[in-house]
Amino acid sequence: MTRRQSNPFRPGFNQAPVVFAGRVEVLDGAVEALEVAAYDARTPRPLILVGPRGVGKTVTLGEIATLAAEELSWPSVHVEAKAGGFLAELSLRLQKARQLLAGTVVAERPLGRTRVSGGKVEAKALGVGGAIEFQVDAADRAADLDVATALRQVMQVAAERGAGLLLTLDELQNASPDELNTLGALLQESVPLDWPLVVAVAALPSLRSNRGPRRLPTYLERAEWHELEALPAKDARQALVEPARQAGRPMTPEAADALLGIAGGYPYAIQVVGHFAWRASHDSAEITLVHAHAARPRIEADLEQLFTSRWEDASGREREYLRAAASAAQKHARPPTGGEVAAELGTTAKSVSYLRDRLLKKGTIYHDGAGRLHFITPGMGLWIGDLEH
Ligand SMILES: Nc1ncnc2c1ncn2[C@@H]1O[C@H](COP(=O)(O)OP(=O)(O)O)[C@@H](O)[C@H]1O
Ligand SMILES: [Mg+2]
Structure with missing residues (x-):
């Protein structure tokens, strides 16, 4: 059995990663x-x-x-x-x-x-x-x-x-x-x-x-x-694979593919997936697909906390707005405009702009230069889409 090494991933905020990738x-x-x-x-x-x-x-x-x-x-x-x-x-x-x-x-x-x-x-x-x-x-x-x-x-x-x-x-x-x-x-x-x-x-x-x-x-x-946006694929892979390799427990390409499938290039999520895959592989010399699968429930629970805290912070009306934003994003296959979110709610942009402004202020959503609305925490739109209504 391999000696238990310390986890080279740094899930959380303000935590310098062991391997700083890209940028x-x-x-x-x-x-x-x-x-x-x-x-x-x-x-x-x-x-x-x-x-x-x-x-x-x-x-x-x-x-x-x-x-x-x-x-x-x-x-x-x-x-x-x-x-x-x-x-x-x-x-x-x-x-x-x-x-x-x-x-x-x-x-x-x-x-x-x-x-x-x-x-x-x-x-x-x-x-x-x-x-x-x-x-x-x-x-x-x-x-x-x-x-x-x-x-x-x-x-x-x-x-x-x-x-x-x-x-x-x-x-x-x-x-x-x-x-x-x-x-x-x-x-x-x-x-x-x-x-x-x-x-x-x-x-x-x-x-x-x-x-x-x-x-x-x-x-x-x-x-x-x-x-700053999600890391491009190559940098995301480096951020995930390198800490494990340097710590002496390399990750198989299949495991990395599966984990990157969950994390995308979102750096916070990369550290989370790496962290739980590492923990799931303590008795192994490498991190394999089996460990990636085993880690999945804990990864999802961790990422959900981010969404949940934003969601709980929203009022009933604000949640309706967020739901509409999530479904408009899905319908248009891109971040929606304020007008498109309002249309989803069956009303005018003006009458719901106060909700949009409150959510902007809370830092739940932001709008880009082109006037499209994004969730600040990537993945939150899909998560809202899956919520039981
Ligand atoms: N370029 C990077 N390479 C590897 N990990 C990173 C990189 N950027 C951020 N991370 C990891 O992502 C998480 C969030 O980073 P942080 O700087 O707190 O984000 P922000 O300040 O944008 O909220 C931390 O765990 C950090 O180690
Ligand atoms: Mg910060």
Whole structure:
């Protein structure tokens, strides 16, 4: 019997995968921005990654942070926007980054491999993870600098040390219009100063589509936008097959085909199918079709939880709208327009637009540039179609 090895799959959100597959275009864009900032002394346009939940926005930000650390020895500051505000937290983390760059917070490892993330400095020394906690003492909290000052100060120190800073902002669709405008104005003003600063943002598509007549700050409008979608077949296969191979329990091509048939290219689902197939194969030297089949019920139960939580979050009328959207999608064999969903409900688009808007706001659906409505969680439409009414 084979020794039980630890599971190389990472189902869940914000979990860096063992093998990060694809997204070459985004990473190339990030490398270019980092190089422009570091060597050409110009502040590049920000990168914005938008896409549904579970598509890999957060872990891609993490990859960009790793690139910044490995290629340039730059630290990064990561902050997640929350409905209750995030600028105060951003300010605090910028101050921590300044201390780190100035050497007043001593990292266990050379600066080259460190990353400021949350209250921690993670030492990214060639995969040897060590982390030291920041001492957030009373004096720090009392400092309470506004974010503009905090940014200016950290950039000054960075420039003096010949370093720079990567700023990663996650879940930016949660930011209030006021905070977004403050941040947009601040970053816009910094462009002519040619700071060695790269900004990478991640958000649900609603960052752009839910704003009604309000416009995004120009700084964000002019960003380099990347729409993250399901991984193409080749990358999806790599994300599934490689972790198992590297962990010493390879997957047969038939098993991979069956599992990819369930997951499609949806990165969250790829980790889920890999995770349960791994668990179903503990007494085997490889993962076979038998294990893939055995894992199926647990995979489906896991993916259903995502749909269920969205569904339970919807009111009775909103559920009717979602049902109509699912059946319109099936009828037209593509994501429907608002008008097509309304037709399914036997009414006008205008009379149900309030339902559409509420679901957009909740992040259950989004509309693309062509005005088509998509479920944010891939597969949810089919799942709704199968529900007992
Ligand atoms: N390029 C990728 N290769 C392999 N796994 C990935 C990739 N992108 C995302 N994942 C996995 O998908 C899941 C969701 O990623 P996450 O970044 O939390 O998504 P999002 O921020 O878009 O909601 C995680 O388990 C992560 O490990
Ligand atoms: Mg995320």
